Amino acid sequence: MVRHDITLTSPTGKLVLTCPSDQDDNERIALLRTHPETLRYLPILPKTMTVEDVIKRRESRLDDPKTLDWNVDIVDADGKRTLVAMTTIFAIDEEYSSGETGILVAPDAHRSGLGTEVLYTVLKYGFETMKLHRIQFQTGADNVGMRGWLDRVAGAYYEGARRDGWKGIDGKFADVAVYSILEDEWREKTKRLLLERLKVEDES
Structure with missing residues (x-):
């Protein structure tokens, strides 16, 4: 059984990834x-999900050596933890030192800056600990918010669109926008941009 015990803490200390x-x-x-x-x-996500579905999905992904999943909790002053997001590094390819990341943020935490902090934490781990050379993002071509973040906040490279790259649960196809960040881009640009956005100093 493949399991990881990697716990990450965001640069402000308010988010814990487990x-x-x-x-x-x-x-x-x-x-x-x-x-x-x-x-x-x-x-591509199902419109309904039972507790049993959640457990089945979690166990199958924990058994996948090419996937690292994290739950993201926000920790209040009393130490109480509340799940606010989920993130991942998946499609890990050791031969090509590459992977893909993504994030789901609780709707009540949208536009709070939380996503930037989570993705900074995951990208830092991917590039600086896992020593990945390339990390990819895929998002709906119509997802203006996420694409704006990738373009303007992270300075990610837009590689193009995969036309009809996703087939939805309803059978309809949707275009997918593909972005990537390389290790030198992380080191020379993206890391600094995200830290400036978070208004924190480089803790490394």
């Missing part, structure tokens, strides 16, 4: 993954 486990709030995860705002730009 491996999914049987202690998860499965009902909240199901609600997050099926919320209309989540599905708006992810037609």
Whole structure:
């Protein structure tokens, strides 16, 4: 059984990324993954999800050596933790030192800057600990918000569109925008841009 025990803390210290486990709030995860705002730009996700579906998905992904998943909790002043996002590095290819990342943020945490902090934390781990050379993002071509973040905030490179690259649950196809960041771009540009956005100093 492949399991990881990698815990990451965001640069502000308010977010903790942990491996999914049987202690998860499965009902909240199901609600997050099926919320209309989540599905708006992810037609490939099912519109309904049971607790059993959450458990099955978690176990199958934890058994995949090419996938690292994290739940993201926000920690309040009393130490109480609340799940606010999920993130991942998947499609890990050791031969080509590459992987793909993505994020789901709870709708009530949208436009809070939380996504930037999560993705900074994951990208830092991917490039500086895993020593990946390339990390890819894929998002719906119509997802103006995520594409704006990739273009303007992260300075990611737009590689182009995969026409009809996703087939939705309803059978309809959708175009996919593909972006990437290389290790030298992370080191020379993206890391600095994200730290400036977060208004924190480089902790490395």
